[in-house]
Amino acid sequence: MSWLVFSYSLPSKASSSPRVTLWRRLKRLGAIAFNSVQVLPDRDECLEAFQWLAQEVQKASGEALIMRVEQFEGLSDSEIVERFRAARRDDYAELATQATALASSPASDAQGDLHERLEKLYKHYADIRRIDFFDCPEGAQVMARLNQIAEDLTPVSEAIAIVAAALDQYQQRSWVTRPRPHVDRLACIWLIRRFIDPKAVIRYAKTAAADEVTFDMDKGDFQHQGNLCTFEVMVKAFGLDNDPALQVLGQIVHEIDLRDGQYRQPQTAGVDALLRGWLLTDFSDTALELHGIALFEGLYATLAQERAIPLGSSAPQAAER
Template sequence: MAPRKSGKWLLLIHQIPPKPNALRVKIWRRLQQVGAVAIKQSVYVMPCSEQSQEDLSWTLKAIVAGGGDGSIGIVRFVEGLADEQVIALFQTARKSDYQKIIQDANALLSDWSAGRIDPQDPAIRGAAQVSRLQRRFDEVAAIDFFHAPEHGTAEILIQDLTARLSGQSSNESAAMHTLDGLRGKTWVTRKNIFVDRIACGWLIRRFVDRSAVFIFVDADTHTPEPDQIRFDMFEGEYTHEGDRCTFEVMIQHFGLQDRGLVPLAEVIHDIDLKDTRYDRAETAGFNALLTGLAASQPEDGRRMTLGMQLIENLYAYFQRQKGKLTP
């Protein structure tokens, strides 16, 4: 569901008898299921929508039927609690839900990648495990009213599991064909490179062409030649799309399925776009390293070489996290 634009919220204020305790537990679970969050004891908020009103109305009916009472109102927060703070409560709640899915998905990927388990072996019920994860993801996504950053990570990991379960033969062949056509090209980007362009250079060298050649140009005057591919440039073959940085776009276009790229892309995204969407613990430190590199290495070729080593180190760190790839 998209965030509401009106600044209005639905508020449920209720009282429940102390006994029986089963009613209190039932109502608490119901409010969790519909995605409501508490702003005070016995005061829950939801985005203002028809579905939210229906969910809260049924909850209130259950409260009254159990001997409690309450009311539902449409409110605006004028002082004290701000809309941004309420949205943060929703995102934090969903973050916790997604992190459990991410942890379980990474555990499966770790076992399947290490060869300890064959996901296609009927005895291990790989399809059932992925199906359960997908069902949990769908349930969380349905009440993720403000698109918590962890949504994308969980989604990608489940897609990776699904691909491994099916063998991914046709898609892998298509991806390899695409990458084959990119080898031997000259990669062109703007001068004074920083995080996104350095990360793209690393991605190209590691997954596309280990001998790739890079040139750094003035974007306003450069005329592309037939064997050149532009990245992170206006009208380039690979550049920002929507709210995704070029590194994220390349990962998708290249068809790369790699568990270490998921958290790495989140770090690159937040440094490049400065929107703290993922807010990973590693981001601030890595940003400091890259900023120091840019200050000490004015020459782009040298900066790319040293920057790619920093990217490689962070990638290796994420690869070894096993089931711990969460913010």
């Protein structure tokens, strides 16, 4: 394994302010201190972060050096990884304590205040997760705790019965949905290409032909049911709801589409901003589809890796037109 090493020095007469600023920046980057140097895994984003930090040091009339190290004498890669995990373990432990305090809040506390506190904990989790380079197991435990608190704060809704869909009945079919696909429809398109029919033909129109499969339209085969978005309905209908990564993906799509505060995942805000940006750039339906497939495939791969589960068997492909 390769590592990035950052060494710097500031003028002896420099005020304490630049030193404190650099220390805080390094802490936010997730760097680990080894004697007088700072270490990060050899990744593009880490190298870029150190390069920006080096510029800050030079602006303060100091000197900075970035090195790539293949091996530390007397210290194995596994020992270094454990130091990173130990640092994140401490971060997650602090967050878990705050989550326990929130869960123990008196029932008389205002719901709005509880949701606001929970939102801050989710943001804190996202900050830790960003620098959890080696997937500390405690991270998944804390996220599960936060999601349980969110569920406890959400009013109970009636269970919705979803009619099962036989996969073989949806092969080599033509699908149709409304033009200008956004989050729910883009996620459905990815799901169709990923798990149902990689070569499905998908058309964008306000009306459907008699033999077409409709989704996320006013009437048709797959649409919102109760408080479930179309993506969640399709996941359940095709029996894919035992996939943990798809469950989290469904929560992200649900929150962006319905905005009911039922789920809070750290990726939601970024995905939402990206999708809105695509609409503002006036992409064509085909461009939105291709970008959406790439986005949700990458997101699914990340979520699956975090949960140490194998990816689905079918890879998304462009539709034949």
